[in-house]
Amino acid sequence: MSTAVSPLAPTNVPELPPLDGVKLATAAAGIRYKGRTDVLLALLDPGTAVAGVFTQSKCPSAPVEWCRLNLKGGKARALVVNSGNANAFTGKTGRVATALTAKIAAKAIGCKPADIFLASTGVIGEPLDATKFDGVLDQLAEGAVPGGWMDAAKAIMTTDTFPKVATATVKLGKAKVTINGIAKGAGMIAPDMATMLAFVFTDAPIAAPALQSLLKAGVADTFNAVTIDGDTSTSDTLLAFATGAAAANGAPKISKASDIRLKAFVKAFNAVLANLAEQVARDGEGARKLVEIIVDGATSKASARKIAMSIANSPLVKTAIAGEDANWGRVVMAVGKAGEPADRDKLSISFNGIRVAKAGARDPSYNEAEVSKAMKSPEIQIKVALGLGKGRDRVLTCDLTKEYIAINGDYRS
Amino acid sequence: MSTAVSPLAPTNVPELPPLDGVKLATAAAGIRYKGRTDVLLALLDPGTAVAGVFTQSKCPSAPVEWCRLNLKGGKARALVVNSGNANAFTGKTGRVATALTAKIAAKAIGCKPADIFLASTGVIGEPLDATKFDGVLDQLAEGAVPGGWMDAAKAIMTTDTFPKVATATVKLGKAKVTINGIAKGAGMIAPDMATMLAFVFTDAPIAAPALQSLLKAGVADTFNAVTIDGDTSTSDTLLAFATGAAAANGAPKISKASDIRLKAFVKAFNAVLANLAEQVARDGEGARKLVEIIVDGATSKASARKIAMSIANSPLVKTAIAGEDANWGRVVMAVGKAGEPADRDKLSISFNGIRVAKAGARDPSYNEAEVSKAMKSPEIQIKVALGLGKGRDRVLTCDLTKEYIAINGDYRS
Structure with missing residues (x-):
């Protein structure tokens, strides 16, 4: 089991005051x-x-x-x-x-x-x-x-x-x-x-x-x-x-x-x-990136939550982020498998504010070098705009690394 | 990307005859x-x-x-x-x-x-x-x-x-x-x-x-x-x-x-x-073990399927199998999170025919050495008996290894 502190640990840790009672x-x-x-x-x-x-x-x-x-x-x-x-x-x-x-x-x-x-x-x-x-x-x-x-x-x-x-x-x-x-x-x-x-x-x-x-x-x-x-x-x-x-x-x-x-x-x-x-x-096991997923334009907040969770729990999305790969195809996959209303042709996807896909296809202004650079950040925001309604939600997760497998696969053995 | 053939590939490959039409x-x-x-x-x-x-x-x-x-x-x-x-x-x-x-x-x-x-x-x-x-x-x-x-x-x-x-x-x-x-x-x-x-x-x-x-x-x-x-x-x-x-x-x-x-x-x-x-x-990406999950005693076949899928899709169960660890605690976790009827005190769990847990606790006859040996097999069967009804189902999956992360995380980069 790794004992190194997560690179995502907060840098400013507050001192907690005594609390009466x-x-x-x-x-x-x-x-x-x-x-x-x-x-x-x-x-x-x-x-x-x-x-x-x-x-x-x-x-x-x-x-x-x-x-x-x-x-x-x-x-x-x-x-x-x-x-x-x-x-x-x-x-x-x-x-x-x-x-x-x-x-x-x-x-x-x-x-x-x-x-x-x-x-x-x-x-x-x-x-x-x-x-x-x-x-x-x-x-x-x-x-x-x-x-x-x-x-x-x-x-x-x-x-x-x-x-x-x-x-x-x-x-x-x-x-x-x-x-x-x-x-x-x-x-x-x-x-x-x-x-x-x-x-x-x-x-x-x-x-x-x-x-x-x-x-x-x-x-x-x-x-x-x-x-x-x-x-x-x-x-x-x-x-x-x-x-x-x-x-x-x-x-x-x-x-x-x-x-x-x-x-x-x-x-x-x-x-x-x-x-x-x-x-x-x-402090997610093996995490090297903090991932914020924002879904908006869903038919409801509950629908946005389901889609955001589908993205956040997708091993393929999480391994892509570990690989610093803005693999929006996997995000589309995760949107699609959530079972919630989604229209491919209205979907747009951004990584750290850079739009990589819109209207059912790759964004024409997509610049691989710019996106690759953004993916090196320890904090990644994936934003999915569904273009259907006003439902919005946000979830947090982390990437899926070999260290996760090591922690959980090697643990008892 | 690895090009080695999966160790789980079939050894006898049939020759397919021509088919009229x-x-x-x-x-x-x-x-x-x-x-x-x-x-x-x-x-x-x-x-x-x-x-x-x-x-x-x-x-x-x-x-x-x-x-x-x-x-x-x-x-x-x-x-x-x-x-x-x-x-x-x-x-x-x-x-x-x-x-x-x-x-x-x-x-x-x-x-x-x-x-x-x-x-x-x-x-x-x-x-x-x-x-x-x-x-x-x-x-x-x-x-x-x-x-x-x-x-x-x-x-x-x-x-x-x-x-x-x-x-x-x-x-x-x-x-x-x-x-x-x-x-x-x-x-x-x-x-x-x-x-x-x-x-x-x-x-x-x-x-x-x-x-x-x-x-x-x-x-x-x-x-x-x-x-x-x-x-x-x-x-x-x-x-x-x-x-x-x-x-x-x-x-x-x-x-x-x-x-x-x-x-x-x-x-x-x-x-x-x-x-x-x-x-x-x-041929699951990075697979080293074929995993068969059988759930019986569920309240229905559909319920057994949901529980079996919850186990099959659990990263923690899959990494444990990759680590050749009969970690039935993670199986319990996956049963619990499926949201289907389950009674901890009636649950029993076997790995490759060896019962490791029954009636809500570790099987008294549990023998770590025997189970560890069984877990080295390239084919692992996890059987969960819920003891509630007659619902039964079976799903197949594979383990989750570092190779999966390598294939999916290193792919585009």
């Missing part, structure tokens, strides 16, 4: 990895609201089932994340492991197991030995501190080549509130070692149902608009926690997502989600 | 390649019935549109195939090129342009200069002979590493009839150089509507059950021609696909389709 601690519990941290505990003040969205997989992991079940309460006191073992496809043993982990955490913290949220990422099918958390979580609960966000992001990494953090501060009413997020994921989303996990925390006092609405709306054009290889993990988890601590500074208590006072907050919240999601694409 | 000729017209044939003319006796199935792409090539239009007549006098240029995404120019090609062929043969069927494979977006066929098709029409099937299969190759032929003889009534087929395709299906094309010929006297029914039924579990990379060409074409010449030997004229006398014929016809389709999988 959240304390963090990490430990090396030896779940699978040696010589690195693999457990994160986030302690949440009483009254913290929680929201979550999860994998659409029909075979979800035990922690996903645990979170879904306990989300109904809308309250959280702690988040426990481990890397190295996904506790997925582990049957009854898996359910026993989640229950035991929550029990150990609840005892350490002094709350109900139902207030503990869990996420696991790593190899699947291997039973997770939850007794390893015994003692460890007690220590973490005692040692948790307000800072340490970068350490938290590192503890949840698997095949990631860099930790992923994002932050924003914004006014809610007259009070300043903070949004901190961490994420991991590198092979959208390999069940083996690369499940996407993301956790966003805020001190804004937002009730659970409102937070759930914000999260569901925010994920559509961020995490749900990123694909690395079209493979969906059994464990994808995005949780949002609102401690409400900013109420002490005068932030108004929000009970509805439609509350007009949330406007700036929603924008910042979505920006944090978008930032983390883009970092996942930037 | 069909004459073949090939030429090097210099469409794109140098030093090799790139045009095939198949002359068909008057009265030949034709049937066809085509790509589902919303952006089909000009020859696909041409064939669809002329299929209504149900009659064919010739098939013209060129490799090197797909005449796809060529707009009006493309339609002009197909019309001109058909006109040149019709004049050479003495028939209507509507009786000429066309297929093109190769690079897309480049205008096809149909004037190159002028003179060439005259010569081919004059020189066409009953044999030469292997030469025909070679003339239509692009990234294929071996020519693909199949044959069967069977009784229709008391007469012996022959079915000969040729195919090409190596990246199911790259629009660039690897469109899937297949042509099946028989001397059986079968009317066009009956032939169309047979073809449509036969393709479902053969060509439509093969995937290399999930990418669908703009040009995929499968045509069947029935010359009817065997009527002279006493073969009964068949007007309905449901005719009971067709029983043996249908079996042989489907076997030829299955044989050619399997050869396409065996």
